[in-house]
């Protein structure tokens with residue numbers, strides 16, 4: 107977190123989510139059929155379980171921001187490039203060339219802007235994106251101000267995969283790649299398209315608390331959708 111004080115205005119800059127233009131991917135199961143309404147027959151407990159993973163939880167807003175700043179701002183960027191296209195098998199040169207622009211031109215412009223204002227930011231990178239554009243990570247790390255976080259292996263759709271073992275395989279690959287490329291294990295995570303599967307939170311919870319690497323398979327029994335506060339889910343947060 108960083109405070110910028112100006113006459114009459116103090117701004118705290120923490121991290122910011124720059125909204126991507128694509129809509130989050132959601133499966134039919136998540137959205138539900140427009141005609142089927144199973145929720146009309148759910149019990150009180152089923153209703154509570156359904157909303158539990160989406161609760162805000164305890165507030166993290168401090169009584170006062172550092173330097174008596176009036177507002178907190180968070181800057182972050184998703185460096186997707188061609189990854190989400192390749193995930194679905196897109197090989198059109200025309201389409202891929204547009205995604206290449208971000209790596210070749212867009213990222214440099216963003217980094218220059220952040221340098222100009224000496225502002226820190228977080229960059230969430232699918233590992234395949236870094237693999238195809240290996241110059242990106244060194245350029246982001248050059249200033250020493252920015253964080254690099256996990257954004258999937260190839261910007262895969264986790265709800266579409268809907269398989270704990272396969273999601274864990276891709277998450278493991280992504281963390282291993284970024285760890286080698288950056289020289290340290292990433293601690294930040296943003297789901298591709300911001301879309302969690304029923305397994306995502308359990309996998310992330312384990313990956314951020316595991317004492318050693320590589321981890322042993324933690325979570326095949328942890329389905330948030332079934333029981334968000336189940337003992338099997340809690341037990342992996344060791």
Ligand SMILES: [Zn+2]
Nearest residue numbers: 184186298299
């Ligand atoms: Zn993304």
